[in-house]
Amino acid sequence: MSNLSFATQYRCTKCNKTYSIKEDILVCPECLDDGILDIEYDYNKIKKIMDNDYFKNNKELSIWRYLPLLPVEETYTKNTLRVGWTPLYNSQTLRDEFNVKALYFKDEGLNPTQSLKDRASVIACVKALEKKQKIISCSSTGNAASSLAGNAAKLGLETVIFVPKRAPIGKLTQLMVFGSTLIKVNGDYKAAYNLSKEAIDHYGWYNRNAAINPNLVEGKKTVALEIAEQLNFKVPDWVVTSVGDGCTIGGVYKGFYDLQQLGLIEHLPKILGVQSEGCSPFYDAFYENRALEETDENTIADSIAVGIPRNPIKGIQAVKKTDGTYVKVSDNEIMDSMKLLGEKEGIFAEPAAAACLAGFIKARRKNIINKDDSIAVIITGNGLKDTKNALKVIGEPILLDANLKDLIQYIERGDKK
16 A cells, blocks of 8 residues: 555745645745745544554554555565664663663664665655666765665666765665665765756756755654654663764654644653764754855765765754754764773774764763663664774784783783774
């Protein structure tokens, strides 16, 4: 059964004008690229299907278990990679160390291409199939690129992907293994994005750029649906996510909003958006109460190094509508958190994902987050995506000769570097 009947219309986040869900548009025809669209649903119809029994009896352990809340046809969801239903780990060590009521880590690094971006990319691939298009394109700092390439390969789709010069080799290796046509742009993310937009308009490829395509936020929101369900719909006081373009944090908000409209949760959790000190347009705009302005992209956290966010309204509203806030963290804090998360929780996070833990720590130390709060921290991507920066944290392993005396001396020194 197609579930398109549940998605009713698009609404422009800028001018508030609505359009039929059947219209072939990605942005508001009047506001153009500033008119990012939101997808609205008939929650009364969904309530008749998606109740507590729906979840108890649902054996689909992927994002497709939430099909009534997604703007895709079921027909094309049958042969995708298994995206979603990642673990939500209950922390004890760091919960006690930072003295909070409960602390959870949502490990998105266990998605097929090791990042949360798979949730958006699989939606893009299904929508491309619905529209009978064979080539999908996007710009990316790395994760969206490898994610799109892998999910498209599974469905027999071609990809053309634009990345900035600084994109980490781990992510580039992934997408090349998946057979993508890689365009490495001699410039920053802004340059890669602009070239991808021109190429997509010229060739008519399907546009996977998450900030422009409203369907992709719907895929990202499934991380919030899972967090709620994995906690038996008793949502935490805070949910923490890192922020680049504004799409992921917008998706987190949309997922909890959907559940509240369905009566499955009583309240929205506060959302904490985390940015790097070297690239913090959302943080700056939020605290100065102004529109976003272009900033530098100077951080090791490449996945959130977006100087011109393309989804500013959703990125700000997600925090404001939940009484949340923004924090920014230094690269040193990010690297310390990468090490801490690995040593204390057994989770290997790339810099943008470790920024989430760093943001939680800063918010806790400032008493933005209190000791009686429960917190879910979204670890957005796996550390194998960027081993170069990981090695800066832990150092290179020591090389020993193969004799017991040297080993004993090394161990007794207690110096593992």
